[in-house]
Amino acid sequence: MSTEMQKPPFKSGVLRWIDERLPVLTWAYNELVVYPAPRNLNYWWNFGSLAGIMLVVQIMTGVILVMFYTPHADLAFDSVEGYIMRDVNWGWLLRYIHANGASMFFALVYIHIFRGLYYGSYKKPRELLWILGVVILLLMMATAFMGYVLPWGNMSYWAATVITNLFSAIPLVGEPLVTWLWGGFTVDNPTLQRFFSLHYLLPFVIFAMVFLHLLALHQFGSNNPLGIDLSKKDKIPFHPYYTVKDVFGFCVFLLVYGYFVFYAPTAFISPTNFIPADPLQTPTHIVPEWYFLPFYAILRAITFDFLWIVPAKLGGVIAMFASIFVLFFLPWLDTSKVRSARFRPIYKWFFWLLVIDVLVLGWAGANPPEGWYLVAAQLGTLYYFLHFLVILPMLGKIERPLPLPTSLSDPVLRGTRSQPAS
């Protein structure tokens, strides 16, 4: 499909004139209207477009909030809690949409990622599509972290302190690097101001990456629940089939999102963050936002020096970053030729084990690193890396996949739950 572009049926000569010179309409028509999508996509495929919508929501509310926010250590908290929340028309709404939007965005993206893991969407020829996705995840994490610092509440302040201090674990350059990150000798106004600048910049970088993500997606088309390459007759135009399905999914999502914005707006915000930043008062439990909890657990799981050369602190930092970077190599770590877990009887179990593992890590991350929580975090971390570095490479060699269908109408599918209507 990438070779031949279909012309949209123009009703207006003006549009045709423009499109002949600047084929944006042809491009949009091909990507969003006639784009041939597998007809058997299930609701797990809604989450990509939902995440895309959330990015737009975050950028739109963010651009408005910036007009009222003051990026200065002395004024930031007042500008959020004293001005935006109380005086700006709809300020409370925009702020709660934005703050809860971050949580929603991550929830959607995590589901989107696990869907990719289950159906093998990262496998040849979609490796770059997956890698771009991991880049987007990394950028999202950086953006969310810096955004969380901006209200300059006490949890903002200490989260910034703890996370930036991670870099001090790096041998030799650690300390000067942290000073450089801070622009001072503690987290202070210079830190806040650079975080503000980057928090505004990165979403647009994410936007560009999402564009590339879509470009890569449309090169070979969407994967599907069967994980097989589909012929033209098993595909349907994106519009109206998937536009309608996406809007329906969006409505359902809005009910969840709306519940939080209107009825539990501070559910994801620590009470500590309604206390202004105080460099002299560390909160008793420093807990990151829920979407960082599994990684936080991995960070704190390494309580021992590793092979006498890597101190525990550095080990934790390495493990945490490695837990994300390992995803870059996933397309090659998974040696199975079969994409969908539906035809991989053993992988299916390991997939769910990984889901449980990440949830356990999140639970451990929410609790202090001691006793059973620490044990859980350590076992969870061990299994996490085992899954990607040992189980996946071996599984492809020893697992016997079920027979694959050749098309959606293949008799192999008869009697399975996933049978498409025909």
Added chain:
Amino acid sequence: MRRMLIVSLAAFALAGTPGDTRAAEGARPLDRDWPQEGIFGTFDRAALQRGFQVFKEVCAACHAAKYLRFRDLAGIGLDQQTIKAIASEYTVLDGPDDSGEMFERPAKPFDVFPSPFPNPQAARAANGGALPVDLSLIVKAREGGDDYIYSLLVGYSDPPEGEEGLEGAYYNRYFPGGWIAMPPPLSDDIIEYADGTPATVEQMAADVTQFLAWLAEPELEERKQLGLKFMLFVLVMTGIFYAYKRRVWSRLH
């Protein structure tokens, strides 16, 4: 509690914090039913106005509320004349005037409710080294919210047998650690309510808690009302798109 629930959902299961920290966290707050709770919850204006009286006559002797402007009091049901009259009871520093001097003038509705101390250092000095916190966001800034604030206000008692006291602190079972620098602020009939309600400690604690809940979330009523409209609209839209989606997809048969 609700926040904890969410975190636990995200983190798979809720587990209490370990025993050693639990002891330092204070007793579980009393669970009261507040009129502002729930999807249809609204503030009780009469309680807010009584609560403001408690705040003004008791709390504000030591505590500031820097996000309370006199004009905001329209939100507890006061009219402009009353707000003006209340504001004019206070003086604020303004200036400089044409000769470069700062001067004092009666407060106007757009002024912030004056802080009892000019700066945190003065506040500490006058309170035995402890800083009376700003009350603007106190209900949002404490685990347990309104229940905790109420419990704290009624939670003063003699320490349990054998409990070692702390110099200049008062025993309060709801306060983390059990000893709080704030003396018991309320006692029966410490104020006389304008509407004649008997000023018991429980009554004043409940009223001022509601006032502080309003002060922390003045948008609460507007938010819940808009939320209802939003939810109804989206529900209808969900139904329409469900039907439309089914119809469109039925063409594939």
Added chain:
Amino acid sequence: MADSSVRHDEPAGGRRRDFLELVAWSTFGVGTLAAIWPLIDSLNPSAAVLAVASTEVDLEPIEVGQRITVMWRGKPVFVSRRTEEEIQMAQSVPLEELRDPEPDEARVQNPEWLIVIGICTHLGCVPLGNRAGEPRGQWAGWFCPCHGSHYDTAGRIRKGPAPRNLDLPPYRFVSDTQVLIG
């Protein structure tokens, strides 16, 4: 499925489908527009701005013949306690002599007090004449130094490029000695 009837009866089914399509996308459009409204309305003056949108002026210390400047919504407002002579001058001018004909009664609520926005209607300079010693122009009112517009004691344009009389702010007398502008 119930859909089989649709295939038997294509025109009716088609019309129903079109109706549903119209309803669905209209709802979507209305919802989107409604969702954008808070973004747009947030740019309107905030409660903090509106709270200082009116200015109360204490008239007591102003003596006869004195003019003061107060700020209202970021603009200078001239409050002039006119002398008998100034009132006389303002009231006795024949309307046909004026570029922007307005009787003096239309420009004051109380002849003793003239309250005008101190911005020249030509290009927005602040005219001179409100402070003691400043030139008041040929008609003893105000004189704009930018392009030489002369205003009289009712703030009406008499000579120079300005097209209109000085604008009047909305105001009302709260009491004999208090006026609320805005």
